[in-house]
Structures are given as structure tokens and as C-alpha cells.
Amino acid sequence: MSREFEALVSNIPDIGKQWHGDSLLENARRNLPYCRKSLKDLPPLEGAKARSGIVISAGPSLHRTDALHKIKASGYPGALIAVDGAYVKCLKAGLVPDYVVTLDPHPTRVVRWFGDPNFEENARHDDYFARQDLDVDFRANSIRHNNENIELIDRHAALSKLVICTSSSQTVVERAEQAGFDAYWWNPLVDDPRSPDSVTRQLHGINRLPCMNTGGTVGTAAWVFADAILRIPELAVIGMDLGYPGDTPIHMTQTYYELHDHVESPEELEKLFPRFTFPLNGDHYYTDPTYFWYRKNLLELLEQSSATTVNCSEGGTLFGPKIACLRLSEYLERHAHG
Secondary structure, eight states, X not given: OOHHHHHHHHHHHHHHXXXXXXXXXXXXXXXXXXXXXXXXXXOOOOGGGGTEEEEEOOSTHHHHTTHHHHXXXXXXXXXXXXXXXXXXXXXXXXOOOSEEEEOOXXXXXXXXXXXXXXXXXXXXXXXXXXXXXXXXXXXHTHHHHHHHHHHHHHHHGXXXXXXXXXXXXXXXXXXXXXXXXXXXXXXXXXXXXXSTTOHHHHHHHHHOOOEEOOTTSHHHHHHHIXXXXXXXXXXXXXXOOOSEETTSOXXXXXXXXXXXXXXXXXXXXXXXXXXXXXXXXXXXXXXXXXXXXXXXXXXXXXXXXXXXXXXXXXXXXXXXXXXXXXXXXXXXXHTTTO
């Protein structure tokens, strides 16, 4: 790794804290009246759901491998823990997750995953999804699809437990209440709570809710939840790419324009996108400083876990000593009878 790359990675926690620190505290104060239950109030898992689980993230491999339909067809009996961005996809595939995890404090984007009552207004002022949404049909018929998503979620929300962070925006909280989710609240572990000026300490002081490590992303938060809170002994992760397929042009990555400003030549820019070969199939992927930081965090958390975790995404950059790569079909066969 180049010195510039390492410097960017090391600065990510401070950048995130600067961007979100005030909004985390503001949202936590505003959400206090809604915090009727916390992670401590979750009923224990029983039977097959207590023995294995699948954490469903929302990376491109989720669609490319048709993972959700494979799970549905297998009759998998274990626990399903979905991130917010994968929730509607699960419902459309006939799967109702046991848990849905949401984290990001963005005021208008995250509510899209739950069906946005103000979709047209929010989309008019933000082209984030229009630029990079993988669902081409949604881009072409976004208003119709959003209305269908609202109806779909309204029918199913009460069947999943919403694991909702106190950082969540007003739009997400109001939509979750409207849809009828059974919500369980928690604080993000933003920094060292022993520090006098710790944001985590301030969050806990607002609501006294339990804190959970997120690794900086909702996918890692969902895995931490499954491992540390649900204590499921064997877990698979899918859609956990933490990078881009090797043939993706770097100008289409999320942080390209920000990184472009840090360097003086195309050669220096290329060094900010380290390459990986996925061990299961030899496919090539690359990452950027942000995804590399997410990957580093998750690998460190895996080292502390007593659970067995396998990556069934069948692609991406997530592999290491504590996480083997396995085809999803093999994991499903292993747990076919619970």
C-alpha cells in the first residue's frame, strides 16, 4: 500500500466523526421518545434460528449470484438478518427477514429502503441513486417502484424486528412508525467511551441505551448484531463485497472525485485502488480507502469472535484467516435441516 493510501485510511474515522458527530447527537435527542425498546428487550432465538444465520448485505454480488432466490428455494430454516438496503429485495424474493438493521443518519437517502413517502421531492434534489443504482428498471420507473415498495413493506413490516440505531434520521423513524415495525434501539460505538469528549459517551448519556460496534457500515453492524447480540454460532454473509469487480471503471466508484483531488497523476490515483483476487474462483476485485477501512474493521472483529463465519458472497475482497469463502449452495445444504 502507498503511503498516501495508508494516510487516507487512517484519517477515515476522524473524517466520519467530523461529518456525522453533531447529527448523531441531534438525532439521538429527537428519537428519544420513540426508544420504547432496546436490544436488551429482544426475545431469545430458538431452534434452527439459534443455530445458524445468514447476514444479507446489499453488494452487487447479491443480485449477480441470485442469492435470495437460492435461499428461498432451499427452505433455509436459520435466522435471516438483512441490512436496510437489502430488505425490499428480500421481500420481492419471497423472504421475510427476522431482523432488519439500519444505521446511516443521512436525512433523505436511507428512507428509500423502506419506501419513501416523499420520494419525488427527495430525488429531485439528490442524484445519488440515479448515478449508481444497480437496479436499472427502478431508475426508469422509480416512482411506480417506490409506491409498490411502500405497499409491500406496509404488508410485511410487522413480521420483522427493526434493529434501529439512534443515529437514524427523522424520515426513517417516522416511516418505520408508519409501517408498523417492531423496533429495538441501540447506540453506535463511534469512539472510545472512556474519552471525556467521546460522542459515544454523550449518546449513552442521552438515552442509556446499549452501544454496538458498527465497523463503520451497516453490513458490519448486522454481522456484529448476529454475532454479539443474537450469539448465533455459525454465520454466513452474502452481498458483502467491500469492493468493486475488476472491470469496473474507477470513475464509477463512490469516492472517485474526492480521491482524484488528492493526487497529481493517474499513476498515483491508481495506487489508491488496491487489487484483490477472490480465492474461491480467482475473480479480480479492487477496493478504495473507505471500503478498505470497512474490510479492515470487519476482519479485526472476526478475530475477536467465537462464532464461525463464512463468506458466501462468491466475490469481493472479504477473506482472511477467520473467514473462509464458501459457495452459498454448500452452506444451504449444510443447514438444510436446521
